[in-house]
Amino acid sequence: MGTVARDSTEIFPKDSSENGVLADPNKLDAGALFVLKSEGSWLHCGYHLTTAIVAPALLSLPFAFTLLGWSGGVLCITAAALVTFYSYSLLSIVLEHYAQLGKRHLRFRDMAHDILGPGWGRYFVGPLQLGICYGAVIACTLLGGQSLKYIYLVSRPNGSMELYQFIIMFGGLTLIMAQMPSFHSLRHINLVSLFLCLTYCACTTAGAIYIGYSRNAPSRDYTITGVGVDRAFGVFIAISIIATTYGNGIIPEIQATIAPPVTGKMFKGLLVCYSVVITTFFSVAISGYWAFGNQSQGSILSNFMANGKPLLPKGFLVITYLSTLIQVSAVTLVYLQPTNVVIERQFADPNKGELGLRNVVPRLIFRSLSVIIATTLAAMLPFFGDIMALFGAFGCIPLDFILPMIFYNVTFKPSKRSFIFWGNSLIAAVSTVLATVGAVASVRQIILDAKTYRLFANM
Template identity: 80%
Template structure:
């Protein structure tokens, strides 16, 4: 399943009183001939690189929907949910890291989420549940980010050309063309410099978004603010769960093992340092955008708070400021697409590449170019056809991100380390897993319900 011995065994030979340490070559087996692990998940990075990858995967433009989630929850529930989800995911990702480090220390390093499920829960879990779930969630994130990239391009177009006639699907196709080129980056490790730029860009557009919301909130054009939750009864309840799903998706990752796989051995302690880098950015950006956006627009916050900066195509901020903010967002979301493409790239390489040939041989370059391009083309087509960004994000959070990020890490840790059933760790992990399961089930129902409610206003290739 893509596992390998982290440090090859050594033997000591003595001759005429001299000692020499000899490395015994590991036995070649089918696992080591997995082209997906060999070409995509190269273990060459540092903990800094890990931090860059983590930040790009988590601090993505989806966080611009947090003020909208606050509008469904209100001030108190919104802030508590945001902080609590941050603490739980940090704890959850730390547990995953510890499990991965444990298996690496006993000579079986796991490179993928499905490898963890295979080794810890059994082959069926990896092959039929975790593997397909992770692949679907990550590819869904590619579709959602492609849609968001198209929306950013359209936003820039409307700022510069208020009466323009171009449609959303056209901008999605343009953005898809950009990612079609960038998707040919050969490995996850090769994205490290791109993801460093991505980290800086997410700080930049979040600072711009926060400053813009505060400026509008104090300006003479400030909208009338209402912080009450407008829905009541069953609609209010489902709105709560829909908001929880959005927040869970915002923190969602689903590729912690693949990110840790990019770290050069020994891996001990490096993932935790990367998480500290990531969550320092998370704390700065998530709170600033959600609080300032909800403060400025209240329950009128839209699914992307940047949409509140335009009223009837009239900008509430200087055009140059809106353009800079959206360019930062546009470039960063292209990096997010590349990160979430990696599980798909692993599957493509495993199925069509020959590990006995060179990574850049014609035999491997041609299928890589063809199938990665097809993957982007399909994602772009689906994004153009189904422009329901907020609803998609909520459903992804409930159905995929919560199981991968809130439930399975607790189970993996308890099964691997077997903490005492009288211990706080065991019951804390069990409690988080059970509550998360309930939230996932109810959140999925709420998200599907919202999609059906909104479907009557949507159509294929809608110009939203």
């Protein structure tokens, strides 16, 4: 159960129809009460953060390098690591500040409501975050189905099963796991997820190096793909992909799982997370692009198969795909949490027990519907990667690169002569330009690829 800094026992929303900030004990917010209960440690926070950021989407980083080249690629992933760590630290500082004032924010929309005004929380930040997180659930379901298909093709290269069938299988697994009652209840799953992401990233790096040095190594060309306008737009698409890879969008919800007092705990969690981020992101991006050059595909794992034949030992590939599959199931559960908050808030009764029949039945029904819809969309739209690039530009950049800077400047009002004010303003301004151009570039790419789109395609 969420808590304020002064009490550490109960958390109450100021207005259950508008905000989750605490004040009135007569109006309990079931979403905050059940899903975002505050019982975790800073280490649990580190597990949640790692699962939210270090996801199989990072396997697309070598592809981003094909649009940026060596220098541009290394520069962008380094800059994104520095900016996001700084950004998430600022969000944590703002959250701690309000907790000390007795108004602990549990959701992104709560922050926007209190700092920028009710309209920002209700009409912009809330819907944007929910759309991004649910889009991530759809994308993870697609990735899970692809991982299952990879395992199938390793054992049966000429198998007849299609992608949508594997997506449905993965959706069935998510359907069961989605009934975990709270974000805090995922802590052990996310600890396993941390080790799994290290496993598949180590396997991916080792596999790329092995193929790169083998006698059947593919010819490598590091020329940036595209010419003229295509190359220019490609740069912004790559930046959107990198932003999506580093994106989180649920920092307040993760910090909400920490037991009070919260001071300093989120920063420790970020240190745990970014030690894994640096290890995995750079190793996969550099080794994958080194091995395959501008032939790197949307997921570097696709490069490990050539003409239906594995370039690595089958057992090694199965371990890689299986660890990816299991970890992406944990990522799916993490990004379901904002949806679960909305579901619990609308259909749960905070005056009844969390595991009582009155709350278990609606939870089972509506969470299942949420997963079924996401699975159906993933099976119908296997080209969802193009759409996620648009989401990255339109959603991840505002939530992770722009709003934290604004929240900090508005909350603490640093001097306009100070470095931190102008640094935050510069990051927000540059990110706004990148988001705008990236969104245009992503829409353009969707239009160009539209002729290859087909519902339930076996990609």
